[in-house]
Amino acid sequence: MSFKIVRKDDLDSIDYLVEVEAKEVADRFVPGQFVMLMTKKEGERVPMSVMKAEDGKISMFIRKLGKTSKELRKNLDKFEAVIGPLGQGVKIKKYGTVVVVSDAVCGHAENYAICKALKKIDGNHIISIQTFPSAKEVYPESYLAKEYADEYILVAEDGTLGEDRNYLDVLNKLIKNDIKIDFIFGGGKLPTLKKISSFMEKYNIPNLLTVRQIMVDGSGMCGACRLFYNDEMKLACIDGPMFDGRYVDWDTAIKRYGMFKREERVADLDYTCKNNGGCKSWQK
Numbered sequence: 001m002s003f004k005i006v007r008k009d010d011l012d013s014i015d016y017l018v019e020v021e022a023k024e025v026a027d028r029f030v031p032g033q034f035v036m037l038m039t040k041k042e043g044e045r046v047p048m049s050v051m052k053a054e055d056g057k058i059s060m061f062i063r064k065l066g067k068t069s070k071e072l073r074k075n076l077d078k079f080e081a082v083i084g085p086l087g088q089g090v091k092i093k094k095y096g097t098v099v100v101v102s103d104a105v106c107g108h109a110e111n112y113a114i115c116k117a118l119k120k121i122d123g124n125h126i127i128s129i130q131t132f133p134s135a136k137e138v139y140p141e142s143y144l145a146k147e148y149a150d151e152y153i154l155v156a157e158d159g160t161l162g163e164d165r166n167y168l169d170v171l172n173k174l175i176k177n178d179i180k181i182d183f184i185f186g187g188g189k190l191p192t193l194k195k196i197s198s199f200m201e202k203y204n205i206p207n208l209l210t211v212r213q214i215m216v217d218g219s220g221m222c223g224a225c226r227l228f229y230n231d232e233m234k235l236a237c238i239d240g241p242m243f244d245g246r247y248v249d250w251d252t253a254i255k256r257y258g259m260f261k262r263e264e265r266v267a268d269l270d271y272t273c274k275n276n277g278g279c280k281s282w283q284k
């Protein structure tokens with residue numbers, strides 16, 4: 001069985017949207033969950049957050065980082081497998097004032113899915129903060145959580161959208177203006193999440209943040225995605241991927257996520273060379 005890709009659109013210079021037919025996944029999806037994608041039968045499994053699940057299809061924002069994500073943008077019209085939905089979804093209920101944040105690297109898929117689901121519940125006041133590298137790199141309007149948020153704030157890291165450079169700047173302003181934040185959902189690079197977790201500890205705000213860890217099987221068998229949470233070992237693929245950041249051992253999580261940087265770089269260079277007529281120098 002294969003899964004047909006029905007849409008691939010570039011969103012900015014490195015991100016693209018992929019929409020794929022995957023009815024069983026779409027019917028059971030809860031925001032915060034992810035899927036494992038396989039581009040070939042013998043290939044690796046790639047974890048990916050789901051942005052939208054509708055009409056038997058799921059959509060994902062994918063960033064061209066290395067071999068698989070580049071190959072997928074260029075060549076593929078189907079997936080060999082779309083496994084999921086995996087992990088724990090978030091509870092869709094009344095939270096009060098909820099802030100949903102994403103940084104310039106990750107979290108936009110969860111931001112969209114969570115805002116959309118929480119909007120349906122009375123009593124939620126949703127503030128969405130989405131960060132982009134610059135005003136020029138903002139996704140097209142229809143892929144933003146703007147549609148579902150009561151307040152929507154766009155931030156550019158280079159200052160082209162106002163004085164705030166990241167979501168922590170905005171959160172600090174909200175607190176300064178006496179806004180009581182009842183809950184925060186968020187995604188971002190692990191070092192960014194570590195910083196925001198100190199903020200949440202300081203103001204005692206419950207939260208759920210997507211903690212990306214290297215995943216191999218996505219089903220709790222290999223142990224690759226383990227992290228320490230409240231002094232206990234957890235598996236990001238089964239117990240997460242969203243955790244209350246106040247209890248995550250961020251230093252260990254950051255170290256583990258960077259464990260295969262060298263191998264990933266080699267695979268990327270190999271792929272880039274093969275697709276550019278060969279280049280021998282780096283292999284020597």
Ligand SMILES: Cc1cc2nc3c(=O)[nH]c(=O)nc-3n(C[C@H](O)[C@H](O)[C@H](O)COP(=O)(O)OP(=O)(O)OC[C@H]3O[C@@H](n4cnc5c(N)ncnc54)[C@H](O)[C@@H]3O)c2cc1C
Nearest residue numbers: 047048049061062063065066067068069213214215241264
């Ligand atoms: C729960 C979860 C949700 C994710 N959601 C998204 C998303 O919505 N959009 C998106 O673009 N990416 C997402 N990722 C990251 C995505 O899995 C990697 O970008 C992808 O595996 C890159 O593969 P590559 O071969 O193109 O690049 P590589 O060169 O192999 O890797 C580039 C970088 O991607 C990360 N990565 C690589 N392999 C894995 C792996 N097996 N598990 C986790 N991270 C890996 C590492 O940070 C690595 O440095 C998510 C990861 C997790 C764990």
Ligand code: FES
Nearest residue numbers: 216218220223237
């Ligand atoms: S990815 Fe293997 S246990 Fe989580």
